[in-house]
Amino acid sequence: MPSEIQRLVDELVTEMKSGSAPAYRAAMKRLADTARAGGPESLTAAVDALAPLLPGLGGDFAMTAVLAGACVEWGASPMALADVLPRRASEAMMLNESVPEFWGKAAPGRPLPEPVSASTGRLVGTLTGATRWRRGVDKNTMTRIALSWFDMEHWLKALITVMGDAGFRAAVPGDVKAELREHAAAVAHRSQPAAWVGALAAVLDDEPLEVIDPRTQRGYALTMSGVGDNGQLHILLADRLVGDPGQGLVAGDRPARSWVEAATGGNPRLGPADPAIRCFRLFDGQGAYVSPEGVPADIGLLDGTRVLVLHPPNGHYALQVGRVFEDMMPNLRLDRILEPAETERRIARLAPAVENDLMAD
Incomplete structure (x- = not known):
C-alpha cells in the first residue's frame, strides 16, 4: 500500500x-x-x-x-x-502581517480583497505589478506575500491538528515555538486560528510547578504537561490538591467529576447549567494575579521555577469550558508534598499579592 x-x-x-x-x-x-x-x-x-x-x-x-x-x-x-510545518506556518503568519502595508502602498484608498480564492489573482497582480515601492522585494517573494493572504489559515489549521500531540510538540525547537508565538500575536486580531497556534506554541510539557498555600503553610511540587490555559489548570489543581487536610491536602470542596472530565478527556464544554466554579484565586511568586484566561507559560518564575500561591476565592468565578484544545490530553501530577522547611523557605521568598486587578475576584 x-x-x-x-x-x-x-x-x-x-x-x-x-x-x-x-x-x-x-x-x-x-x-x-x-x-x-x-x-x-x-x-x-x-x-x-x-x-x-x-x-x-x-x-x-x-x-x-x-x-x-x-x-x-x-x-x-x-x-x-515537525521540521517543516511549524516553520511554514510561522512564515505564512509573518508574510500575512505585511500584506496590508504593501497593499496600502500599491493600491492607496482601495479596500483589501477578501481572503478567498476568487480574489487571489487581483491581489497577486497588484502587489507584484507595483515596482516603485517594493523596496527591493523580488517578484517571487512578493507573490508569496500575496498568497499568504489566502493560504495562512490552511497552514494554521494543519498545525493546530498536530500540535495537540506531545511528541510533536517536543520535536519542535524552542526558537521555532517562540517565532510562532511572535507571529501569531501579530495577526491574532484578524485570525482566531492564529491565536490558537500562539497558545499551542506556549504549551509547557514536563514543567515543574510549585504551589504554596499560605493559610496552612503547606507546599506542593507538581509536574504539568499539555495544559492549554489557566482555566483548565484551575480545575486540575483543585482535583489534585483539594482533599483531606489530615493527609496534607487543601481543605475545601472537591471539584465535580463533570468539571474534571471536561478538563481532561470528556466533552470540554460545560455550559451555563454546570459551570466549573474555581476553588481559589491564583497569584504567582512575584505577586502577580494569574488570570484564568491566560496560559501557564505566563506564570512568573521564582528562582527558576513557576510558583503559584493559593488565595481564597471571592465570589463564584464560573468556567464554562474545561479545556481549550479538545484533542490535547493534559497531565498534572502531584509529585510530593514539600517538607515544612522547604515551604518556609519558599514562603519567605514570595512577594505580596498585588490585588489591584479588577478581575482578581
Missing part, C-alpha cells in the same frame, strides 16, 4: 504543476481515500511523502498541508511534519 501512496503523491505533484484546480482536488481525494482505507501505515506513508513538499507550496495548494493534518487525525504519525 505505501508504494501506491507514493504513486498517488506523485500524481498530486503532477496536477499541481499543471495548475488545474479541479485536477488537483481530484488527486487530493484519491490520495485521501486510499490512505484512509489503508489504515495507520498508509496514512503515515502519506504524511511522510507530503512533508517534503510543504515548504514550497502556497495559495490553494496549501490545502496539501490540511490533507496531511487530516491524515494525522485519522491515525498517522505526525512526526515527519
Whole structure:
C-alpha cells in the first residue's frame, strides 16, 4: 500500500504543476481515500511523502498541508511534519502581517480583497505589478506575500491538528515555538486560528510547578504537561490538591467529576447549567494575579521555577469550558508534598499579592 501512496503523491505533484484546480482536488481525494482505507501505515506513508513538499507550496495548494493534518487525525504519525510545518506556518503568519502595508502602498484608498480564492489573482497582480515601492522585494517573494493572504489559515489549521500531540510538540525547537508565538500575536486580531497556534506554541510539557498555600503553610511540587490555559489548570489543581487536610491536602470542596472530565478527556464544554466554579484565586511568586484566561507559560518564575500561591476565592468565578484544545490530553501530577522547611523557605521568598486587578475576584 505505501508504494501506491507514493504513486498517488506523485500524481498530486503532477496536477499541481499543471495548475488545474479541479485536477488537483481530484488527486487530493484519491490520495485521501486510499490512505484512509489503508489504515495507520498508509496514512503515515502519506504524511511522510507530503512533508517534503510543504515548504514550497502556497495559495490553494496549501490545502496539501490540511490533507496531511487530516491524515494525522485519522491515525498517522505526525512526526515527519515537525521540521517543516511549524516553520511554514510561522512564515505564512509573518508574510500575512505585511500584506496590508504593501497593499496600502500599491493600491492607496482601495479596500483589501477578501481572503478567498476568487480574489487571489487581483491581489497577486497588484502587489507584484507595483515596482516603485517594493523596496527591493523580488517578484517571487512578493507573490508569496500575496498568497499568504489566502493560504495562512490552511497552514494554521494543519498545525493546530498536530500540535495537540506531545511528541510533536517536543520535536519542535524552542526558537521555532517562540517565532510562532511572535507571529501569531501579530495577526491574532484578524485570525482566531492564529491565536490558537500562539497558545499551542506556549504549551509547557514536563514543567515543574510549585504551589504554596499560605493559610496552612503547606507546599506542593507538581509536574504539568499539555495544559492549554489557566482555566483548565484551575480545575486540575483543585482535583489534585483539594482533599483531606489530615493527609496534607487543601481543605475545601472537591471539584465535580463533570468539571474534571471536561478538563481532561470528556466533552470540554460545560455550559451555563454546570459551570466549573474555581476553588481559589491564583497569584504567582512575584505577586502577580494569574488570570484564568491566560496560559501557564505566563506564570512568573521564582528562582527558576513557576510558583503559584493559593488565595481564597471571592465570589463564584464560573468556567464554562474545561479545556481549550479538545484533542490535547493534559497531565498534572502531584509529585510530593514539600517538607515544612522547604515551604518556609519558599514562603519567605514570595512577594505580596498585588490585588489591584479588577478581575482578581
